[in-house]
Amino acid sequence: MNRLTIVGIWLILTCTGTTSAQVLKKLAKKAEKSVERTVERRVEREASKKTDDALDKVFDAEKSGSKTNQDKGKTDSDPTNGIDGQAAETATKTFASYGHFDFVPGEKVLVVEDFAQDAVGDFPAKWNTNASGEIKTIDGSGAKWLALTTKGSVSPEFVTDLPENFTMEFDLAVTPGYSFYSQPLMISMAQLSGANDFIAWSRFGHGKTSGVVVILHPQDAGGAARGHTAYELWSNGKKTMENKLTALEAFNNRDRNMVKVSIWRQQQRLRVYVDEKKVWDLPRAFDKTVSYNGLVFSRDAAKDGEEIYISNIRLAVGAPDTRSKLITEGRFSTTGIYFNSGSAVIKPESYGVLKEIASVLQENPGVKVSIIGHTDSDGSDELNLKLSKERAAAVKVALSTEFGINGDRMETNGKGESEPVGNNGTAEGKAQNRRVEFIKL
Numbered sequence: 001m002n003r004l005t006i007v008g009i010w011l012i013l014t015c016t017g018t019t020s021a022q023v024l025k026k027l028a029k030k031a032e033k034s035v036e037r038t039v040e041r042r043v044e045r046e047a048s049k050k051t052d053d054a055l056d057k058v059f060d061a062e063k064s065g066s067k068t069n070q071d072k073g074k075t076d077s078d079p080t081n082g083i084d085g086q087a088a089e090t091a092t093k094t095f096a097s098y099g100h101f102d103f104v105p106g107e108k109v110l111v112v113e114d115f116a117q118d119a120v121g122d123f124p125a126k127w128n129t130n131a132s133g134e135i136k137t138i139d140g141s142g143a144k145w146l147a148l149t150t151k152g153s154v155s156p157e158f159v160t161d162l163p164e165n166f167t168m169e170f171d172l173a174v175t176p177g178y179s180f181y182s183q184p185l186m187i188s189m190a191q192l193s194g195a196n197d198f199i200a201w202s203r204f205g206h207g208k209t210s211g212v213v214v215i216l217h218p219q220d221a222g223g224a225a226r227g228h229t230a231y232e233l234w235s236n237g238k239k240t241m242e243n244k245l246t247a248l249e250a251f252n253n254r255d256r257n258m259v260k261v262s263i264w265r266q267q268q269r270l271r272v273y274v275d276e277k278k279v280w281d282l283p284r285a286f287d288k289t290v291s292y293n294g295l296v297f298s299r300d301a302a303k304d305g306e307e308i309y310i311s312n313i314r315l316a317v318g319a320p321d322t323r324s325k326l327i328t329e330g331r332f333s334t335t336g337i338y339f340n341s342g343s344a345v346i347k348p349e350s351y352g353v354l355k356e357i358a359s360v361l362q363e364n365p366g367v368k369v370s371i372i373g374h375t376d377s378d379g380s381d382e383l384n385l386k387l388s389k390e391r392a393a394a395v396k397v398a399l400s401t402e403f404g405i406n407g408d409r410m411e412t413n414g415k416g417e418s419e420p421v422g423n424n425g426t427a428e429g430k431a432q433n434r435r436v437e438f439i440k441l
Contacts, residue, residue: 104264105167105314106166111315114143114312120135123135136309146310148308161292162265168263171311173258183217186215190293203298213234214272214280230243230244267288276349370412372415373391373412374434374437385415
C-alpha cells in the first residue's frame with residue numbers, strides 16, 4: 001500500500017477509536033488495487049519506452065555503421081541476405097508452414113536489384129521517379145532498401161519486358177505502426193509507351209492504359225494486427241475488374257511488417273504470395289494481346305515518418321518443367337532453392353521448388369539422382385567448395401525428411417564456384433551461379 005492509503009486508514013482508526021473488520025478489509029482491498037494500478041501504469045510506461053527505443057534502432061535510416069556482406073566476411077553473397085543465427089533458426093522452424101506454398105521461381109534470372117551500387121541517402125541511379133525516395137538501411141537486415149518517403153511513383157528503368165512467363169520476388173517492409181489512414185503500396189505491371197508513363201500508375205493517377213495492379217496495406221480497419229490487399233485490372237484505359245481481401249494476417253504493421261512478396265505470371269494467370277500465404281490466384285489477369293513492359297511501385301499520402309521499403313528485387317523468366325528436364329533430359333538446374341547467406345540453411349520460401357522435385361521422384365520411384373551444389377565466386381575457393389557440398393547435403397535431407405524420398409536414391413556433391421554459368425561480375429550472373437543441380441543417374 002502507498003503512504004497516503006496507510007495514513008488514511010490510520011486517521012479513520014484514530015478518529016473513531018474502533019472500526020469493523022469488514023470496513024477495514026474493504027479499505028485494504030481498495031488500497032491494494034490502487035497499488036496494482038500504479039504498478040501497471042509504471043510497467044506500461046517502461047514497456048512503451050523500451051519499445052520506442054527498439055523501433056528507433058530497427059528503423060535507423062541514418063545509421064552509418066551497418067555492415068555489408070564484405071564487412072562481415074560472408075561468402076556467396078545472397079541477394080536476400082542478412083539473416084543472423086537466431087533468425088535463421090526461426091526461418092527453419094517455420095518451414096512447415098509453407099506446406100501449401102507452390103511458388104516456383106523462374107529459371108533464368110533477368111534482374112537482381114539490391115541497390116549495392118547506390119549510396120545510402122541517394123535515390124538509386126537506375127530508377128526514375130516523380131516524387132522522392134532514398135536508399136536506407138534497416139539495422140539487422142544486412143541489406144539496402146529503397147524507402148518511398150513521399151507520395152508518387154518509382155520505376156526501375158532497366159525493366160523493359162515482363163514476359164508471358166515470369167516470376168518476381170522482392171522484400172517489403174513498413175515502419176511499425178503504419179497507419180490505416182496512410183496510403184498502401186501499389187505494384188503495377190503495365191504497358192508503358194513513354195519514359196514518363198509510369199506517373200499514371202499512382203493511386204489517383206490519370207492516363208492508365210493496360211496493366212495489372214497489386215495493392216498491399218499493413219493495417220486493416222479495426223486496429224487488429226492485420227493488413228489488407230486488393231487488385232485492379234486495366235485494359236485500354238478502363239478498369240475492367242477489381243477486388244479486395246481484408247483481414248490479411250500475413251502482412252501487418254506489428255509482428256509481420258517485413259515480408260517477402262512473390263508474383264508469378266503464367267501467360268494470363270496471376271498468382272501473388274505474401275510469405276507463405278497465397279493471396280491472389282487469377283486465371284485471366286493479364287491480357288494476352290498486351291505487351292507488359294514496365295514495373296512501377298507507388299504510394300500516396302502518409303503520415304510523417306511512415307515509410308514503405310522495398311529491396312532485393314529478383315525478376316526471372318521461364319516456366320519450369322521439372323518432369324521433362326529431369327526425366328527426359330536427365331538434368332534439372334534451379335536457382336530457386338534459397339539459403340541463408342554463407343550457410344547451408346534452406347530458406348522456407350524454397351518449399352515450392354523442393355515439392356516439385358519431390359513429386360517427380362515420387363512418380364518415378366526407380367530414378368536416382370545426384371544433387372550438386374554450386375556457388376558464386378565471392379569468398380575463397382576452399383570455403384565455397386565446402387559450402388556447395390553442405391548445401392547439396394541439406395537439400396537431400398530436406399527431400400528425405402519433408403517429402404519421404406529414400407536417402408539411398410540420392411547422392412550429393414559440390415562444385416563450389418568452379419562451373420559458373422553466368423558472369424560473376426554482375427548481380428544477375430551471381431544469382432545464376434548460385435544454383436542446385438539434379439542429374440539423373
